[in-house]
Amino acid sequence: MQPTPMLVAVDLVVLTLRSGELEALLVRRGVEPYAGRWALPGGFVEPGEDLVDTAVRELGEEAGIGRLRPHLEQLATYGSPDRDPRGRVVSVAYLALVPDPGDPVAGSDAADAAWRAVGTLGRSRSLAFDHARILRDGVERARAKLEYTSLAAALIPEPFTVNELREVYAAVWGVEPDPRNFHRKVTSADGFVVETHATTTRGGGRPARLYRRGPAVQLHPPMLRG
Amino acid sequence: MQPTPMLVAVDLVVLTLRSGELEALLVRRGVEPYAGRWALPGGFVEPGEDLVDTAVRELGEEAGIGRLRPHLEQLATYGSPDRDPRGRVVSVAYLALVPDPGDPVAGSDAADAAWRAVGTLGRSRSLAFDHARILRDGVERARAKLEYTSLAAALIPEPFTVNELREVYAAVWGVEPDPRNFHRKVTSADGFVVETHATTTRGGGRPARLYRRGPAVQLHPPMLRG
DNA sequence: TAAATAGTGTCTGTAAGACACTATTTT
DNA sequence: AAAATAGTGTCTTACAGACACTATTTA
Numbered sequence: 001m002q003p004t005p006m007l008v009a010v011d012l013v014v015l016t017l018r019s020g021e022l023e024a025l026l027v028r029r030g031v032e033p034y035a036g037r038w039a040l041p042g043g044f045v046e047p048g049e050d051l052v053d054t055a056v057r058e059l060g061e062e063a064g065i066g067r068l069r070p071h072l073e074q075l076a077t078y079g080s081p082d083r084d085p086r087g088r089v090v091s092v093a094y095l096a097l098v099p100d101p102g103d104p105v106a107g108s109d110a111a112d113a114a115w116r117a118v119g120t121l122g123r124s125r126s127l128a129f130d131h132a133r134i135l136r137d138g139v140e141r142a143r144a145k146l147e148y149t150s151l152a153a154a155l156i157p158e159p160f161t162v163n164e165l166r167e168v169y170a171a172v173w174g175v176e177p178d179p180r181n182f183h184r185k186v187t188s189a190d191g192f193v194v195e196t197h198a199t200t201t202r203g204g205g206r207p208a209r210l211y212r213r214g215p216a217v218q219l220h221p222p223m224l225r226g
Numbered sequence: 227m228q229p230t231p232m233l234v235a236v237d238l239v240v241l242t243l244r245s246g247e248l249e250a251l252l253v254r255r256g257v258e259p260y261a262g263r264w265a266l267p268g269g270f271v272e273p274g275e276d277l278v279d280t281a282v283r284e285l286g287e288e289a290g291i292g293r294l295r296p297h298l299e300q301l302a303t304y305g306s307p308d309r310d311p312r313g314r315v316v317s318v319a320y321l322a323l324v325p326d327p328g329d330p331v332a333g334s335d336a337a338d339a340a341w342r343a344v345g346t347l348g349r350s351r352s353l354a355f356d357h358a359r360i361l362r363d364g365v366e367r368a369r370a371k372l373e374y375t376s377l378a379a380a381l382i383p384e385p386f387t388v389n390e391l392r393e394v395y396a397a398v399w400g401v402e403p404d405p406r407n408f409h410r411k412v413t414s415a416d417g418f419v420v421e422t423h424a425t426t427t428r429g430g431g432r433p434a435r436l437y438r439r440g441p442a443v444q445l446h447p448p449m450l451r452g
Numbered sequence: 453t454a455a456a457t458a459g460t461g462t463c464t465g466t467a468a469g470a471c472a473c474t475a476t477t478t479t
Numbered sequence: 480a481a482a483a484t485a486g487t488g489t490c491t492t493a494c495a496g497a498c499a500c501t502a503t504t505t506a
Contacts (some may be wrong), residue, residue, distance in 0.1 A: 163485080
């Protein structure tokens with residue numbers, strides 16, 4: 001029995017922190033199916049192109065985000081037979097975390113693009129295809145990985161203060177960690193952040209030391225959320 | 227520009243515990259490419275078939291494992307353009323953890339099947355395609371998830387003793403948890419195991435209480451490995 | 453009885469969370 | 480000075496790990 005060829009796409013859950021909220025990048029579809037509806041950025045894998053290269057290419061095309069060296073990891077693959085009315089399309093989803101790149105520029109195959117707070121999107125049916133589900137999975141992955149990795153630092157521009165890093169946890173988890181305990185944990189966790197010699201007063205009050213992302217990927221000990 | 231159709235396969239990393247060792251199910255390929263080489267069980271996704279259904283079907287076909295109600299989760303997707311000499315094949319890998327089902331029965335498209343200790347397989351180039359890489363990722367996923375989920379119980383038959391559960395951690399992590407502290411942690415972790423009223427002396431010594439898998443998926447607190 | 457495994461109690465060190473207190477800026 | 484944010488120290492509680500001790504079986 002001959003195997004059946006299928007179309008393979010890459011869809012992106014691109015998250016950032018804007019004005020204290022976790023937001024996702026969406027594009028408004030210009031063509032059927034779901035024309036006019038919001039969707040995750042994505043596109044088909046080209047011949048000879050590795051999956052992650054498709055993700056990187058789409059990141060650049062859809063929002064000029066490539067230059068920001070985002071954190072990029074594979075999320076999951078969605079292949080329900082009826083997820084795309086055009087036929088059998090298997091979608092490999094990637095999760096990207098980037099510092100806020102500002103308002104997006106519309107790409108070639110997107111009539112419009114915008115950042116939207118993730119709060120209500122996951123539950124809604126406003127997104128095309130099964131993208132609400134994919135977005136929800138991506139947000140949940142990000143939430144979970146903040147706990148035991150240094151991923152939070154990927155959502156804000158360098159250099160950053162400890163308080164700016166704390167605001168990432170506040171936005172993503174919806175809880176306000178104690179600023180004093182948070183400070184102690186971050187600066188004592190091995191390799192989470194490395195200090196620069198500069199300070200800033202952009203937050204008001206006493207000057208805060210500026211930090212860059214440290215070499216650690218896994219955090220020991222982890223940042224716990226209750 | 228028209229997107230290029232590709233073949234989509236599902237490959238399985240099936241792990242179990244046999245004679246104190248973590249072992250993976252392998253099949254010997256009967257056809258080219260890589261004829262005669264060991265590979266992960268797997269097959270192409272059929273039209274109208276969901277990815278996870280392909281995984282379940284292959285589990286049944288390749289080793290009659292379906293009846294064991296294995297833990298099954300998606301692992302990752304591998305789509306390097308040159309990973310299969312026949313052409314472009316994207317493979318969605320699933321991780322299955324099962325209680326030891328005994329020696330496998332050869333399936334239809336496998337000349338032979340066998341359990342192999344994972345210790346050296348990951349590093350070797352003896353497996354077909356990129357299956358050594360996939361196996362390594364699966365084992366690493368299992369190792370990591372033992373820490374904060376109740377997955378260990380999926381590798382042994384029910385009902386089990388606390389000591390049998392401890393042997394799972396010993397085999398997968400390569401460390402021997404203290405039996406006394408382990409006992410306290412397992413029985414006090416919320417929903418990890420539920421006790422039956424039966425006991426057994428199959429381990430020798432004082433009769434040990436028998437347990438079944440509890441309702442918990444995430445463990446609070448987690449089982450730490452140093 | 454000895455040997456083996458099952459299970460409980462106790463101690464110590466580490467770290468999370470609560471929060472008092474000091475430090476350095478702007479208004 | 481007052482207000483704001485940055486950063487340190489201290490206390491309490493929880494729990495991981497070490498390990499003494501008791502419990503219940505087989506040989």
